Amino acid sequence: MDEHELNRRAIAGNDEAFLALMHLHKEALLRMALAFLKNEHDALEALQEVTYRAYKKIHTVKQPDYLKTWLIRIMMNYCNDHLKKNRRLVFGEADKEAGSNMPDGLEIAEALSCLPLAEQQLIHLKYFQDVKIKDIAAMENIPEGTVKSRLHKTLRTLRGHFTEKEAADHV
Incomplete structure (x- = not known):
């Protein structure tokens, strides 16, 4: 079936x-x-x-x-x-395990925790659950273009977080 x-x-x-x-x-x-x-x-x-x-x-x-x-x-x-x-x-046991298996797992979890809840959800749906943009738009009752722009903005914020962290590590 x-x-x-x-x-x-x-x-x-x-x-x-x-x-x-x-x-x-x-x-x-x-x-x-x-x-x-x-x-x-x-x-x-x-x-x-x-x-x-x-x-x-x-x-x-x-x-x-x-x-x-x-x-x-x-x-x-x-x-x-x-x-x-x-x-x-x-951060629970799942994050500790992910951090030990992936060198940047804890850093990614930390960066995500700095985002507003709606942006965390968007990242989790798109990249951890592999939900299509079309389906996210249907869930949220918003246009696909809005999902794409929010995703772009959130990824830019995450890149900024890692750029700042990298700059601080080199000082």
Whole structure:
């Protein structure tokens, strides 16, 4: 069964199709939760909550082709709510591991943490989750050109951060 048919059946109320759908997108949703929440326990909790929320509201999805986008949006909203509730960003074990595997992993995490939450989300969606600009635009209900310009501005900010850091290291 192809993904479109699976999406259509899940929206129609087929529980087996819904479980298969969540299994299909579990890894991407978990990666997104880890990227935002920086903690494996919180990310697993987020996945459970998103599964529950999706199950309760799946009948409201109008276009089966955008079901993955809809799930990602639910995860982003949950993570935002969780971060607002805690009012702090903490680097967890996932970042420590990434920092030891990649020489610049901690620096990248630090640079991203300096960005506003909306810009962090944009970078995570585009570069860590491989979400297409078209799909980001659909999620945010904004034109693709706006997504591109925001992405360009955010990347320029990140380049500036690393340029300043490099200049400070050479002094």
